[in-house]
Amino acid sequence: DVQLQASGGGLVQTGGYLRLSCAASGFRFDDFAIGWFRQAPGKEREGVACISTNEVHGEDYKTYYADSVKGRFTISSDNAKSTVILQMNSLKREDTAVYYCAAGRVLGRGCIYREGHDYWGQGTQVTVSS
Numbered sequence: 001d002v003q004l005q006a007s008g009g010g011l012v013q014t015g016g017y018l019r020l021s022c023a024a025s026g027f028r029f030d031d032f033a034i035g036w037f038r039q040a041p042g043k044e045r046e047g048v049a050c051i052s053t054n055e056v057h058g059e060d061y062k063t064y065y066a067d068s069v070k071g072r073f074t075i076s077s078d079n080a081k082s083t084v085i086l087q088m089n090s091l092k093r094e095d096t097a098v099y100y101c102a103a104g105r106v107l108g109r110g111c112i113y114r115e116g117h118d119y120w121g122q123g124t125q126v127t128v129s130s
Helices: 108-112
Strands: 003-007 010-013 018-025 033-039 046-052 062-065 073-078 083-088 097-104 117-120 124-129
Touching: 003 097, 018 033, 018 097, 018 124, 033 083, 033 108, 046 073, 046 083, 046 108, 062 073, 062 108, 083 097
Parallel strands: 010 124
Antiparallel strands: 003 018, 018 083, 033 046, 033 097, 046 062, 073 083, 097 117, 097 124
């Protein structure tokens, strides 16, 4: 069975940091783009950061970020462990949301969009307080 297990959420003060982890199983990890998305109450789910290649079976991975998190969040992957990490620094109240990881056969910057992601994790809550 395909599984994406997101973890690492919690409550943190403004300016603090959290490290989210997405553990994948049940599919060939390095053939898929992996993205982190978030959904705040009353808002649509949006892309936060993702990692992908520009060609099928490519090995040159690139990362992409939403403008709102550039310079604060870093996405990285460990293909040997089928795990993707989202390091979130300098957290703001507006980062409060449920964070999801997702996998899809999308290329390039397409990984930052919800469309094309076949598999979704269960979400982990991030709350940033002032």
